Amino acid sequence: MTGGHRDRLLLWLDDRTRRSPAYVDVARFVREFRLDEDPALLALELDQEGLARIVRSLGSTTEVRLTDSGRVAARRLKDLRKDRAARLRHTADALIRWLYDFDGDRTPIDPTRFLTTAGHSFAGTDTTRADLHEALAHLAEHRLLDRLPTEPPTVRLTPQGARCALAGGNVQEHLDRPRPGTTYNTFMPNAKGVVIGEQHHFTQHNTEGVDPTLFARLAGYVGQVSGTLDLPDTDRADLERVARDLQEEAASETPDPGRLRRLTARMKEMLVQAGTTAAATVGVQMAEQALSALG
Template identity: 60%
Template sequence: MARINQRAIEKDLKDIAKGYERAAKQNPIRVPIQTETTGAGGTMPGRDTAEGDPVLARLLMWLDEQAQQNPSHYIDVTRFVEEQQLPDEDPSVLAFELEQRYLVRVARTMGGTPDAHLTDAGRAAIHRLKRLRLDRAARLRYTMDAFHRWLFDTAGDQKPINPVLFLATPASYFAGSEITGTELHEALAYLSEHKLIKHIDTEPPTVAITLQGVSCALTGGSVQDHVNQPRPSATYNTYLPNAKGVIIGEQQNFTQNNTDGVDPTLFVQLAGYVGQVSPILGLSDKDRVELERVAQDLHTEATSASPEPGRLHQFATQLKDKLLAGATTMAATQGIQMAEQALVALMQ
């Protein structure tokens, strides 16, 4: 197994702090909007495919190396798990997942070890991986998404964390090859530029996920989905996508132009968010219905021709209080923070 060069990582880590602002201001990274298309015109494998799964992709590349040494032999997948130091992975499950995709044939031995042999489809998948790992834009997109998911899962409460720890995780592989410190640095600069993470001036340097970063993670989309979504214009164009419990009747999308001096954007977003997450807050049916009613009232006021600041304040405060009193999930915490942001903006 190729081990992480600790000295090189330490150097990359020291460069991260200096590189954030310089990368954002002087050389902002631009990633193509079509996030599923590679530079060669192909399609990036989804996360539910063998090629898109970082561990299965590594296994395919490892099997290719073993097959070059012993072309006709079945290879014990247990060796892969041991050599790559993946104690949480079950070699039998890994082998069977590849077998289900017709990428290997698995021999059931008396000893119970999962022995695998590449099929023609497996060799074709390896060929695609070797081409894909050379696609710089695809690598950067993957690194941003993988790091962002890891940061949310590891420190979603916005606590600072050393970003280099990501390089020691199974997710730090793209198309079977390791993500480098330089690639991580570029991804961090991009995430920081778009306010999904923030740099914390510590020694060693750390980062923390922002409220925007948490919101991006909760939507389930990619970083590029978040970055490229429509933004409100100077006239406060507010777009609310299909929020359950908030949109009235058959209305699916709502756009409002408000030029009366009150920006309702944060309040519409708050109402929509609460409507979307209310079923997963762990509230009783009675409390959930009441929460959705207040969110509906806030949405109605915020999308009116002339939103009244007093009523916006009243409904947003009620939502915040109900979330504080009845829910302790990350989704509830996000809603509380959104309410606080909206209330602060109203006073400015």
């Protein structure tokens, strides 16, 4: 039994028990919600968890009576419904795992299909469109998925989102992990006052968190679609060269933010010149997203 079905069943039993403190038939729950579930198995799982007791004296395998632990669990579910942050965390976790299951071949997918997938609920209540859109915005903000300007709108996991799913799909834990910054050098000739006294040649080591994922994805995407763009052969070759340079810089041990910016800006200019095809438009938007990440 999925967690969503169990929570919904607990709340349903709690409601029926308040109306009539006698035993309740789980088969009625299965019929009411039109579930493809074995009511005897649902009842047995609740019994084994100590949340309900099967009334075996009646010779039944589906009639149960909620235990004190079951009533406490139902009360906690009702309180949990009011926790908006917990709802967002739950939806984001479920969504990233669902996307990984359906997005294995990196094909963009309509995220509203998530709402029709059995078992996706929070504290016994259905996941709403508002829940979905909030979770999508949260995942996109942290670069765990890309939102594509298709019709209907589609999304796909980023490599970082796939890593999160493979690690168990706990988005908050993934975001809380410390990430190494990128170290680069700033050369300042004839610098005064940076260090005590006068320095004729000063090298400052700065550390700035730069996520190369967006740039690597952009380079890979352009490499795939360059043959479909309306460009002269010389311009196409130049675009592919820039894509290779960007890929190499993004994959280096310490990507240079300045070079990432220059290569991405050049690539955006060339994609704009390629016209308004869907492939070029998506590339421009990916370049803008990558540039915005540099601040």
